[in-house]
Amino acid sequence: MIIKLAIRNLFHDRARFLVTLVGILFAVVLVAVQLGMYFGARLMITGMIDHAKGDIWIAAYGAESFEQAPLLTGRERFTALSVPGVVAVTPLLVSFSDWRRPDSSTTNVVVIGSDEDEASLEPWNIVEGAATSTSPDGVIVDRTYAKSLGVSGAGEIGEIEGKRVRVEALTNGIRSFTTSPYVFTSLNKAHKLLSIPSDQATFYLVKLAPGAAAAEVKRELASRLPGASVYTKAEFLQRNLDYWLFGTGAGVALLGGALLGLIIGTVIVAQTLYSSTKDHLGEFATLRALGSSSYYIHKVILTQAAVSAFAGYTLGAGLSLAIAAFSGETALPIVFTPGLAAFLFAVTLAMCVVSAVSSILKVTKIDPAMVFAR
Amino acid sequence: MKRVPVLEARHIVKELGQGDAKIRALKGVSLTLFPGEFTLLMGPSGSGKTTLLSILGCILSPTSGTLTVSGECATGRSAEELADLRRRHFGFIFQAYNLFPTLNALDNVKIALDVRGFGAAERRERAEAALRDVGLSHRLNSYPGTLSGGEKQRVAIARAIASSPSIVLADEPTSALDTENGHAIMALLAKLAKDENRTILAVTHDPRTIPYANRVIEIEDGRISGQKKSAEAPHNIAEHQTGSGRVKNNQRRKRHVHA
Numbered sequence: 003m004i005i006k007l008a009i010r011n012l013f014h015d016r017a018r019f020l021v022t023l024v025g026i027l028f029a030v031v032l033v034a035v036q037l038g039m040y041f042g043a044r045l046m047i048t049g050m051i052d053h054a055k056g057d058i059w060i061a062a063y064g065a066e067s068f069e070q071a072p073l074l075t076g077r078e079r080f081t082a083l084s085v086p087g088v089v090a091v092t093p094l095l096v097s098f099s100d101w102r103r104p105d106s107s108t109t110n111v112v113v114i115g116s117d118e119d120e121a122s123l124e125p126w127n128i129v130e131g132a133a134t135s136t137s138p139d140g141v142i143v144d145r146t147y148a149k150s151l152g153v154s155g156a157g158e159i160g161e162i163e164g165k166r167v168r169v170e171a172l173t174n175g176i177r178s179f180t181t182s183p184y185v186f187t188s189l190n191k192a193h194k195l196l197s198i199p200s201d202q203a204t205f206y207l208v209k210l211a212p213g214a215a216a217a218e219v220k221r222e223l224a225s226r227l228p229g230a231s232v233y234t235k236a237e238f239l240q241r242n243l244d245y246w247l248f249g250t251g252a253g254v255a256l257l258g259g260a261l262l263g264l265i266i267g268t269v270i271v272a273q274t275l276y277s278s279t280k281d282h283l284g285e286f287a288t289l290r291a292l293g294s295s296s297y298y299i300h301k302v303i304l305t306q307a308a309v310s311a312f313a314g315y316t317l318g319a320g321l322s323l324a325i326a327a328f329s330g331e332t333a334l335p336i337v338f339t340p341g342l343a344a345f346l347f348a349v350t351l352a353m354c355v356v357s358a359v360s361s362i363l364k365v366t367k368i369d370p371a372m373v374f375a376r
Numbered sequence: 377m378k379r380v381p382v383l384e385a386r387h388i389v390k391e392l393g394q395g396d397a398k399i400r401a402l403k404g405v406s407l408t409l410f411p412g413e414f415t416l417l418m419g420p421s422g423s424g425k426t427t428l429l430s431i432l433g434c435i436l437s438p439t440s441g442t443l444t445v446s447g448e449c450a451t452g453r454s455a456e457e458l459a460d461l462r463r464r465h466f467g468f469i470f471q472a473y474n475l476f477p478t479l480n481a482l483d484n485v486k487i488a489l490d491v492r493g494f495g496a497a498e499r500r501e502r503a504e505a506a507l508r509d510v511g512l513s514h515r516l517n518s519y520p521g522t523l524s525g526g527e528k529q530r531v532a533i534a535r536a537i538a539s540s541p542s543i544v545l546a547d548e549p550t551s552a553l554d555t556e557n558g559h560a561i562m563a564l565l566a567k568l569a570k571d572e573n574r575t576i577l578a579v580t581h582d583p584r585t586i587p588y589a590n591r592v593i594e595i596e597d598g599r600i601s602g603q604k605k606s607a608e609a610p611h612n613i614a615e616h617q618t619g620s621g622r623v624k625n626n627q628r629r630k631r632h633v634h635a
Contacts, residue, residue, distance in 0.1 A: 003482070003490035003499075010478035246422055288474040292535075293463025294491040295456060370435045370459075374426045374547055375469055 003297070010304035011282055019310075022274040026314020027321065029267020034322035036260035038329075038336030038344075040253060045337060046179040048248045050114075051239050056092065056121035056207025057310020058220055059238040063232045065204075067245045068096060068238075069112050069180055076201035078227050085222050086216030090120035093203035095192040098182060103152030103162035110182040111151070113162065121209035124185040131156030131171030133186075140170035140187065141302055146333060147183035148172065162195045179246055181333060264353055271314075272357035275307060279361035283368065290370040299368075303361045310355035315347050322346075381444075382542050382575045383409040383432060388441035390598075391426050401427040403598040404441070411542065414569035414576045416585060419595035424548060425579045428595065432577065433466055433545045434458040446542060465493050467536030469546035469578075474526040475520040481507060481531045482516040488535045506538035507531070510564060526557030533564060537574070544568065546578035550585060562588040 012019045050068050051059075058077055065071030066079055075249075080093045095115035100108045116123045125133065125142045133142055141160075151160060158169050162185065178184050193200045210219055216234045224232040233241060247253025279286070286299050326338035379538040390402040401424045409415060409432075413537040416476065419425050434450050437458070445465050453461065460626035462468075475484050487505035494502065507513055520528055531548060536544050546565065550558035562578075566588040569576045578585070586592055594602040 003487050006483065006489060007476070007479065010476075014478045163596075284474065285476050288470070288476075289487070289491060290459065291462070291468055291470075291474075292488050292491050293459050293461075293466070295459055355570060371430050373432060373435075373468070373474055 004301050004305055005309075008302050009309055011278060011285075011302070012306055012309060015278065015281070018274050018278060022271055023287070023314045023317060025270030026237070026267055026275065026310060026350060026354070027092070028316040029263045029270070029353065030315055030318025031321050031325070032263030033260045033348055033349065034318065034338065035258050035325060035336055036263060036327055036340070037342060038322070038338050039334060040247075040256040040260070040303065040344065041254065041337040041339070042329075042335045042353060043179055043247065043252065044243060046177045047242050048239050049176060050123060050184075051235060051242060053126055054094070054121070054123040054207055054235075055119075055209065056123075057210045057216055057235055058208035058223065059233045059235065060091075060206040060208065060227065060324050061233070063229055065231055066249075067242045069098065069151035069178075069182075071096065071204050071332065073202045073204060074206065076203065078230050078344055079203070081226050082206055082208055082223055084224065087211050087219040087222075088208055089211045092116070092119040092121040092207045094187060094205040094207055095189060095196065095198065095202075096132050096204040096300060097192075097196050097198070099162050099185075099196060101151055101185065102164075102184070104159065105152060105246055105339065107152075109150055110180075111162070111185045112182050113187065113192050114179060114184050114195060115187055115189040115196075117189045119309070121360060123205035123207065125171070125173050125176065127175055128171045129174040131169070133171050135171055137168070139166055139168045139191070140171060141167045141191075142171045142186040143169055143183055144176040145172040147176055152249050163197065165173050165195050167195070177333060177335065188192065209289050234362065244351055264349065267350075268353045268357050271307070271310060271354050272279075272360055275303070275310070275354075275358045278306065279303060279364055283365070286365050287370050287372045288367050290368055291373045293320060296366055299365050300362050303358050303365065304355060307354040307358040308351065311347075311351045314354075315350040318350070319346060379410045380595040381408045382446055383577075384442075385428075385432060386442045388431055388438045388443065390424075390431060390436065391439045392427070394534040398482070401598055402431070402438070403599070405600055406441075407593060407600065409543070409577060410576045411575055412569055412573040413591060414566050414589045415578070415591045415593060416589040417577060417579045417593050417595060418581070418583075418586075419608055421581075424597045424598040425595055429545055429547055429577070429579050433468060433543075434461045465542050467539065468530070468542040469532050469536045469544065469549050471548035471551055473520070473532045473552075473577050475528055475531055475535075477520050480517045480519050481512060481523070481534075484520070484531055485535045492539045494539070502538045503534070506534035509537070510534045524557075525553050526560060529553060529557070529561050530564070533561070533568075535585075537568060537572075540572075541574070543577070544574045545572050546576065548580055549578055550580065552583050555584070558582065558584065568608070592624075 060082060062072040062074050068158050079091045079093060082088055097113055099111055099113045101111040110209050118124060148154060153160060153169050156169055156171055160167050210255055212215060220234055289299055323338055326336040329336040386406050388402050388405040392399055392401050405428055418423050431438050445461055447624055450461055482503050486499045487504055489499040509514055510533050512527060512530050515527060549561055553561060562585045565576050568574050592604050593600060
């Protein structure tokens with residue numbers, strides 16, 4: 003009977019219920035989009051580090067992120083190789099540069115130079131062409147950025163720092179948080195394109211021997227490389243997330259937007275639920291006069307909140323899924339995972355339950371004697 | 377054999393308002409109600425009838441005095457404890473019916489049984505029986521908006537009696553009804569008291585209701601000013617005028633009300 007009464011109360015004023023649903027829908031979509039963008043940004047930021055085979059990263063002191071790090075001298079590689087537990091040390095060159103399109107306009111890119119090795123970073127998810135490290139001018143870019151690079155497919159030509167490059171393969175889904183497209187090439191080609199001495203690198207990726215303790219090796223590397231910073235993979239991931247999401251304020255803006263959505267949703271639902279409760283106050287007073295406990299009436303209001311949450315969430319999640327699917331091919335994809343969907347439902351339910359508090363306080367003070375009011 | 381009172385009020389005082397606006401609505405009212413008795417509470421507007429009904433029904437707490445319901449002391453109780461007493465002992469009929477507009481007649485009765493903790497099957501069985509008893513078995517699925525005033529009051533009576541409470545309190549049950557429906561409702565209440573041994577107390581202004589009652593209590597200026605037994609035998613009138621409202625001595629439904 004509680005569910006029936008709650009649903010009937012909600013549907014009694016369809017216009018108000020519609021306003022409630024629209025409020026919840028927009029709150030859900032806003033939170034989903036903001037959090038989806040946040041998780042999308044996390045994936046973009048951590049993608050390179052996740053796909054690198056190295057267990058430990060050696061960077062120059064003061065390296066802020068994967069894309070913004072000074073060069074190492076080259077000496078670090080040999081020092082690292084002498085540390086027990088290290089089986090391979092692979093150089094990685096990463097640097098911003100300019101890409102000149104066929105129409106002579108330029109755009110910023112991030113050149114990544116790496117050779118196939120035990121600890122290397124190689125492009126993944128190649129969907130067109132093939133990586134041939136023997137090609138003298140070959141590079142690999144993501145098809146999301148093909149248009150901004152002025153190419154339409156494998157075999158097309160571009161220019162980096164005045165040197166001709168040829169797109170030999172396209173990947174799918176390797177996006178850059180900085181919006182500057184990643185351009186993969188061999189270490190040797192990267193050195194030449196960027197005019198950097200061949201003994202220098204931005205990072206050294208360390209592969210550990212099976213069973214070696216990463217923390218212990220890291221400590222030993224740090225003690226032998228006083229001018230460098232040494233991170234485990236997890237530490238370097240976190241450093242990049244901290245820098246891009248919180249150092250730049252981007253993450254705060256996204257999470258702040260999600261919080262704003264929650265606040266707006268809560269206020270809208272609270273207002274409409276309170277208004278509905280006020281309209282049905284006489285009926286709640288009748289229930290109270292008939293002997294219902296306060297808890298019984300609270301359950302009616304909470305059920306109204308839960309029904310609103312479920313209906314609003316279903317619509318909101320549906321729209322969010324559509325937006326996420328639409329954003330899949332853009333430079334800033336929205337990630338909508340089953341985990342996020344479950345989290346959103348819990349948040350929506352909590353939002354509606356919190357919204358019911360003012361109504362519950364109202365009916366708690368209800369005077370059953372009002373049933374005798376003339 | 378000595379009759380055992382079902383409701384006993386002693387020296388009930390009720391003050392309403394605060395400070396200079398404080399008024400004494402009841403000034404030491406004492407009364408006793410017995411099973412099977414249909415009592416009318418009559419008096420002019422502002423005499424304290426409804427305040428007394430609210431206190432007797434455990435809806436309001438008295439400022440002083442004692443109230444005993446089926447042997448249980450009802451004074452000094454919390455709001456939740458009073459609700460529990462109402463749930464176990466009382467049925468209410470309101471002047472404005474107070475039906476739920478979004479629920480049909482059957483659900484309006486069922487929700488009162490749900491409040492009292494009856495299970496789904498018993499809720500349906502009791503609600504259908506109560507609506508049948510008040511002559512509305514053909515209107516189970518009708519919503520209050522489609523019912524006449526008399527039919528609405530019958531639904532309210534069905535709601536009040538469905539859980540077999542020992543006491544039914546009615547506030548001006550005929551004031552919103554035409555003469556014919558007013559008589560029918562009073563006859564129904566009188567028959568409930570007689571056939572089902574319920575205690576019924578109705579507040580009313582309407583002198584045409586007097587013949588249906590066993591006893592009339594007059595209240596004026598917060599005090600009981602008189603009591604008299606009705607001159608006519610109420611059950612004869614009830615049997616004559618009940619019409620479609622068939623009230624059976626339905627012992628099957630006289631079970632203990634769920635706590």
